[in-house]
Amino acid sequence: MAGRFLSLFKPIGRVLPEIKKPERKVSFNEKIFWTGLVLVIFLVMTEIPLYGIAASASDQFSALRVIFASNRGTLMELGIGPIVTAGLILQLLAGSSIIQCDMSDSEDRGLFTTASKVFTVVLTGIQAAAYIISGMYGALPGPTTLVIFLQLIGTGIIVMLMDELVQKGWGLGSGISLFIMAGVAQTVFWDTFSPSTGLFVGSLSSYLGGGQTFLAWAFGSASGVYPSLLGFFATIGVFLVVIYLNGIRIELPMSYAGYKGFRSRYPIKLLYVSNLPVIFASALFANVYFFSQLLWGTQGRPAPGTNLFFQIIGDFNFNATSGSITPVGGLAYLVTAPRNIQNVAADPLRAAAYLGIIVVFCAVFSLIWLEVGGLGPSKVAQQLMDSGMQIPGYRRSGRPIESVLKRYIPVVTVLGGIIVGFVAGFSDFLGAFGSGTGILLSVGIIYQYYELLMRERAAEMFPAFRRILGE
Numbered sequence: 001m002a003g004r005f006l007s008l009f010k011p012i013g014r015v016l017p018e019i020k021k022p023e024r025k026v027s028f029n030e031k032i033f034w035t036g037l038v039l040v041i042f043l044v045m046t047e048i049p050l051y052g053i054a055a056s057a058s059d060q061f062s063a064l065r066v067i068f069a070s071n072r073g074t075l076m077e078l079g080i081g082p083i084v085t086a087g088l089i090l091q092l093l094a095g096s097s098i099i100q101c102d103m104s105d106s107e108d109r110g111l112f113t114t115a116s117k118v119f120t121v122v123l124t125g126i127q128a129a130a131y132i133i134s135g136m137y138g139a140l141p142g143p144t145t146l147v148i149f150l151q152l153i154g155t156g157i158i159v160m161l162m163d164e165l166v167q168k169g170w171g172l173g174s175g176i177s178l179f180i181m182a183g184v185a186q187t188v189f190w191d192t193f194s195p196s197t198g199l200f201v202g203s204l205s206s207y208l209g210g211g212q213t214f215l216a217w218a219f220g221s222a223s224g225v226y227p228s229l230l231g232f233f234a235t236i237g238v239f240l241v242v243i244y245l246n247g248i249r250i251e252l253p254m255s256y257a258g259y260k261g262f263r264s265r266y267p268i269k270l271l272y273v274s275n276l277p278v279i280f281a282s283a284l285f286a287n288v289y290f291f292s293q294l295l296w297g298t299q300g301r302p303a304p305g306t307n308l309f310f311q312i313i314g315d316f317n318f319n320a321t322s323g324s325i326t327p328v329g330g331l332a333y334l335v336t337a338p339r340n341i342q343n344v345a346a347d348p349l350r351a352a353a354y355l356g357i358i359v360v361f362c363a364v365f366s367l368i369w370l371e372v373g374g375l376g377p378s379k380v381a382q383q384l385m386d387s388g389m390q391i392p393g394y395r396r397s398g399r400p401i402e403s404v405l406k407r408y409i410p411v412v413t414v415l416g417g418i419i420v421g422f423v424a425g426f427s428d429f430l431g432a433f434g435s436g437t438g439i440l441l442s443v444g445i446i447y448q449y450y451e452l453l454m455r456e457r458a459a460e461m462f463p464a465f466r467r468i469l470g471e
Contacts, residue, residue: 005099006111013114017157019164026169028456035171035178038162042179043186045158046071050151052144066438067282069183075155078127080179082156083163084283086119117160124156125149130290134297173452177445184438188235191433228340231431238427238436242443245271245419250408254389263392266384268408270416273369275444277362277417278424280369282437284361285335289314292332293325304328337428337435344429351429359421366417370410377405 050073065071070079090112094101101108128149132140140148163175171178251265292314296302304315314332316325327333334353338344344351370376381402384390391401420440427436434442 006101006108006115009111009114009118012118013110016114016117017161019161019168019170021168022170031170031172031456035166035173038166038171038175039178039182041162042069042076042159042182045075045155046183046186048075049073050075050077050148052140052147052151066184066187066435067180067279067286067441069179071183075151076159077131078124078152078156079183080159080163080176081286082120082123082127083116083160083176084279086116086123088280088283089119090116117164120160121153121157124153128152128156130294134294172456173445173449177448180438181442181445181449184434184442187434187438192232228431230341231433234427234430234432235434235439238423238430238432238439239443241423242440243447245423246443246447250412252404252408253392254384255392256388256390264389266389268405268412270412271420271444272409272413272416273366273375275420275440276369277365278358278420278437278440280365281358281361281421282424285358288335289327289332292330293327337425339428340431341429355422355425355429358425359418362421362424363414363417366413367410370413375409375413377402377409380405380409 046069053073065079068079068081068084070076070081090099093099094112101112131152132145132148159175159179163179165171166173166175166178246269248270249267251267254264254266256264292310293316296310296314296316299307299310301316301318302310304317305311307315310316311330313330314327315329316332317328318325327336334350335357337354337358338347338351381399384401391404424436424440427439432439
């Protein structure tokens, strides 16, 4: 039954646009070129406004956009949200064996990729329609609605193909990671240095331009419109903390059965499942916020406190003057972080609830991904056995290796998830630019790109290394 699920996508794969794998060895400089070109196209699309809507300073999803690399009112309105959501759904289905997929088989891998692309296009259409139906762009005539919908669909397909171009060997790393990193860097830059434009102003310009008092500039205003000096220092501090956390690890001594006397170490990082827990948690919170606001908008935007259903899932307040929509109660309110110290002090119970929710969800998602992602002690023990490694002093068997790994991996996984949740939550409380989640993601991505660039450069200079690196 599960096998039939993926086979359903075989006919569709023939008509979907596709980037072919390179049939020759792509040089390091050529990979840099294609990666840079994709990055430039992405950044340009984040600045091109959608045709048919008026520019607006208000953005009710601004705090949730960082993990989707999206930008309000532009071609990148949806960002990479549909791609990430489609990938997560299929990974969870495959990891939990609801659908059968052997990633070592080239045909299964191809069908899985095709299914991901189909899900991406479908989710792009669903999210585009939801944005329009929710009234986010105001009352629009029928032809304009169709034009906006087609723009979002077309951009979604372009982003999907750019990600495929990078991942299939023409570029470096992953297009998704590249877009997230670029989006966070862009946000940090503009939050720091942007001159006053009437709609937005950076942290340094906001005080020098006389837009606010020193205390409001230093610690943030209650409205949260201007980035604060505290947020600037918090951004630098969180970058350093996350870099430090990425370097903490436990190293288990290992030896190779086939080479007596040859010793090695197997590292178990504190952030064992990387930043995946905070991605899952943030994606879940974003969907709770989005769909609760969508329902609220379709029901005529009832006033806060007048509808019990919205008091539970998310109550919102609409400001007719500015056109802004803000959560004021319910679950959507609790999963949205107060963005500076002023807001934390004004509602400490909300801040405590948000921190508790994100920490718990990060810990839970860490344990879930431990098994779904094939990172559990039994899977790792089998991989070590297959590579000919063993723990010195133990007989060569998977059981003793698994028993040793069970002492460390589950504990480190939960502890890492809790720490990631705390870092993301407190970063938001301090008003860090790009949000705590964005900084966590960008540091991890930068570290991955550093390792990838070193490997590519080494393989370019010493071709014999390609065999060692498995390329």
